[in-house]
Amino acid sequence: xxxxxxxxxxxxxxxxxxxxxxxxxALAVALKSEKFYDFLGTIAYLAVALGSLSYGGFYYTRQxxxxxxxxxxTLRLGSFLVLRVIKTGGxxxxxxxxxxxxxxxxxWLLQGVWVWIVSLxxxxxxxASSNPALGAWTDIxxxxxxxxxxxxxxxxxxxxxxxxxxxQNKGKFINTGLWKYARFPNxxxxxxxxxxxxxxxCATFTGAEWASVASPLxxxxxxxxxxxxxxxxRQAQERWGNDPAYVAHRAQTNLLVPIPIxxxxxxxxxxxxxxxxxx
Numbered sequence: 598x599x600x601x602x603x604x605x606x607x608x609x610x611x612x613x614x615x616x617x618x619x620x621x622x623a624l625a626v627a628l629k630s631e632k633f634y635d636f637l638g639t640i641a642y643l644a645v646a647l648g649s650l651s652y653g654g655f656y657y658t659r660q661x662x663x664x665x666x667x668x669x670x671t672l673r674l675g676s677f678l679v680l681r682v683i684k685t686g687g688x689x690x691x692x693x694x695x696x697x698x699x700x701x702x703x704x705w706l707l708q709g710v711w712v713w714i715v716s717l718x719x720x721x722x723x724x725a726s727s728n729p730a731l732g733a734w735t736d737i738x739x740x741x742x743x744x745x746x747x748x749x750x751x752x753x754x755x756x757x758x759x760x761x762x763x764x765q766n767k768g769k770f771i772n773t774g775l776w777k778y779a780r781f782p783n784x785x786x787x788x789x790x791x792x793x794x795x796x797x798x799c800a801t802f803t804g805a806e807w808a809s810v811a812s813p814l815x816x817x818x819x820x821x822x823x824x825x826x827x828x829x830x831r832q833a834q835e836r837w838g839n840d841p842a843y844v845a846h847r848a849q850t851n852l853l854v855p856i857p858i859x860x861x862x863x864x865x866x867x868x869x870x871x872x873x874x875x876x
Contacts, residue, residue, distance in 0.1 A: 602652075603721060603725070606652055607724075609649075610648065622702050631687060631690075635678035635679050635688075639671055639674075642712055646667045646719055653724045659731050659798075662731070662797070669747070674750070711815075718798035721802065728801075733800050735799055736796075742792050745793075753774070753783040757776065757783070768836075776855075778857055779853055781853055791812055795809065
C-alpha cells in the first residue's frame with residue numbers, strides 16, 4: 598500500500614530539505630566557508646513550499662495564498678541575510694565551526710529541522726484535498742497577523758541595518774525606530790508571522806494535524822529561549838551592562854512588542870545586575 602498524499606508530502610519535503618543541507622555542508626567544509634548557509638536555507642524553504650504545492654496538485658485559492666505568503670517572507674528575509682553576509686564578509690557565528698566538520702554538520706542539520714518543522718502547516722495544507730471556503734475567521738486573523746509580523750520584522754531589520762551601517766554608531770546599541778520600544782521587535786514580527794501562517798492553513802486540519810501548531814511554538818521557543826534572545830541579551834549585557842543609558846533603555850522597553858510601556862509599569866531596575874568590569 599502506497600503512502601497517502603500528506604504522508605508522501607511530509608517525507609518528500611524532509612528528503613529535499615535535508616538533502617539541500619547535507620550538500621551545502623559538504624561544499625562549506627570543502628571551501629571552509631559559511632557564506633551560503635543562509636542562501637541554502639532560503640532555497641530549502643522555497644523548495645518545500647513550492648514542491649508541496651506542485652506535488653499536491655490541487656492549487657486551491659487558500660493553498661496559493663498561503664504558499665505565496667511563505668515564499669514572500671522567505672525571499673525577503675533570505676535576501677536580507679545573504680546581502681548582510683556579503684556586506685560583512687562572513688558570519689561570525691561560524692568562525693570556529695567551519696573548521697570543525699562534524700560540529701558544522703550539526704548547524705546545517707539544525708537548519709533542516711527548522712525549515713521542516715516551521716513549514717509543517719503549509720505542507721499539510723498543500724497536500725489536503727479538502728477545500729473549505731476561504732474567509733473563515735482563522736483565515737482573516739491569520740492574514741492580519743502575517744501582515745503585521747512581516748511589516749514589523751522587515752522594518753526592524755532595515756532600521757538596525759541602517760543604524761549599524763552608520764560609522765558614528767559603532768559600539769553603540771540601537772534605541773531608535775521600533776527598537777526604541779522593544780529590544781527584539783524583529784523576533785516579535787517573526788513569531789507573529791508564523792502564528793498567522795498556522796491560522797491561515799488550519800482550516801483543513803483534522804486529528805493529529807493540529808500538532809503542526811509546533812511550527813509557531815518552535816519558532817518562539819528557539820528565538821526566546823535558545824538562539825535568539827538569550828544569546829543577544831548576554832552579548833548586550835557584556836558590552837553595555839554598566840552603561841547607565843543601556844540600563845535605562847532596558848527598564849523602559851518591552852522585550853518583544855514594539856509599543857511604549859506606560860510610565861507606571863516601567864521596571865525600576867534591570868533584571869540583570871551590573872557587570873563587574875574586572876570579570
